[in-house]
């Protein structure tokens with residue numbers, strides 16, 4: 168019997184492995200072990216690819232995948248050089264394509280790909296596609312918050328806009344290597360700003376426009392941008408959010424902390440707020456529309472080394488301070504382009520929509536760079552997905568004939584709750600591939616997405632990856648093998664996942680443990696900005712020899728990977744990654760909070776929600792008002808998306824005698840699994856647990 172994911176019954180001979188020659192099957196059997204002891208399954212809970220889909224797919228069957236995967240592992244340099252050859256390089260990279268060491272015990276971690284190669288990612292996204300005849304193709308369709316408000320840009324027009332901004336940035340003194348903070352909502356000006364920075368070799372740092380002034384200030388202080396790009400306001404649903412006010416406050420605070428930014432380029436989003444109603448600092452603020460359109464639409468490219476930084480993106484970790492994840496140019500370019508093409512089976516006729524915001528990594532890699540590198544038509548939506556009603560997404564899908572729709576499980580679950588009627592009243596016939604990202608997708612949400620949204624005909628790419636990985640790591644390739652609802656299935660080319668036990672020993676076959684990666688891949692981040700030591704200790708020292716993802720994972724008897732969520736102190740709320748320590752420090756900054764401990768608890772729609780145990784300072788009474796003001800403290804410190812769902816009063820916290828908070832116990836109390844508290848005898852004061860239980864619903 169072949170040790171491959173079983174492809175029986177529903178498949179015709181063209182894409183089942185039964186026709187493989189004996190020699191091939193022996194080779195594949197050996198190779199399958201590489202991706203995890205896959206064995207033929209008798210499990211009925213699999214969804215087989217449609218035969219017509221598989222036949223047209225880039226990777227039509229598992230055999231082809233294994234062939235490509237094996238090559239990518241045995242000859243990474245050759246494999247990735249070929250992928251890189253589809254891009255324009257002013258100068259080819261040197262002899263060595265990549266550096267391999269991920270073993271901290273053997274020396275410092277210094278990942279490099281295509282070092283010495285000279286290129287530019289903006290050139291490859293725009294000029295290259297225009298030169299190959301796609302100048303008049305739509306690059307971006309933009310759909311505004313309100314129905315009937317829309318816009319679009321062809322590749323030619325996008326290049327013009329990018330060049331104008333790039334010229335303005337240059338005139339304003341932004342040089343190669345300088346950082347630029349972009350605090351914009353999903354206007355076309357957001358990808359335009361990213362590309363303009365890339366064109367001149369500046370390092371962009373997009374800050375999600377849902378972050379508070381304090382979070383923005385923290386990032387400004389860390390990366391010291393030459394300029395901040397923002398807009399005056401944005402409409403999200405029925406609300407108007409005054410982004411410029413947030414920027415004003417962040418800039419004045421950062422200035423007081425020694426980091427002064429001279430220029431704040433502000434796009435006037437007149438649909439949300441008039442210019443004259445916007446607070447203005449004449450010596451610092453400039454309206455985008457007053458200066459950028461006057462600049463030339465021609466801007467020479469700044470050619471950069473493959474290892475020159477492309478962007479910084481701050482993300483949450485186990486400790487309080489957000490980490491500046493740094494991605495460089497060449498490897499990221501090749502990796503995001505390849506993953507986009509294969510994991511969505513992208514074809515030039517596709518209309519692609521990813522609902523993520525460019526403020527997160529998904530928006531970087533799969534709204535902007537990956538699709539544009541492939542010359543795709545991308546839809547950018549400004550608003551909220553259920554405004555004015557829960558049918559908006561499908562209305563947009565029909566309006567633009569979207570073929571690939573990529574979103575997060577939290578949205579799937581929320582739309583599922585609103586009922587099928589909102590979906591089925593739209594045709595959705597154009598859809599051919601669906602995608603999911605950000606958190607594990609529970610099988611029932613998967614089924615609904617598949618059956619109701621995709622009319623049981625569109626494969627779902629459940630893509631597991633991280634800010635740090637740059638692009639997809641474990642993902643289905645649509646059409647290539649049967650799917651299992653809730654499993655991200657198999658590794659992408661070049662990715663060698665390893666599931667290790669507590670001691671760091673790699674396990675084979677069916678198992679569960681910590682998800683690591685064994686060798687470097689082109690899209691990997693290269694450092695944490697300004698703190699390479701933290702990079703090495705956070706990611707490479709827990710299990711020497713491996714990159715440690717922070718996720719738990721199991722592999723089933725068929726070799727399919729199942730992500731089980733974070734194993735560290737990171738919570739995943741609606742696909743947003745939030746560090747418990749960040750929320751705790753926001754709570755503790757409240758003058759009436761003595762101590763706080765935050766855990767994640769399962770939530771029907773959000774996946775996880777934030778549950779905070781709070782000890783008020785001596786003499787302070789518990790009250791609903793205090794709860795509200797504690798939640799407000801998190802909103803102003805981090806942003807509304809990190810607001811705790813529950814504040815649980817805690818006269819004391821369960822600590823060991825050495826003072827360590829036992830979060831395991833807090834998690835059990837928070838999820839009301841009171842009969843599973845386990846051993847509490849090692850606590851300094853075991854009575855604390857009874858007190859917490861008594862206060863659970865107060």
Ligand code: PRX
Nearest residue numbers: 604605606607629630631632633634730744
């Ligand atoms: O826990 C995993 C979860 O999201 C984390 C990464 O968060 P972030 O860096 O913000 O990037 C999100 C978008 C890539 C991971 O450590 N995660 C992401 N995708 C999946 C997932 N968990 C399960 N299945 C996924 N498909």
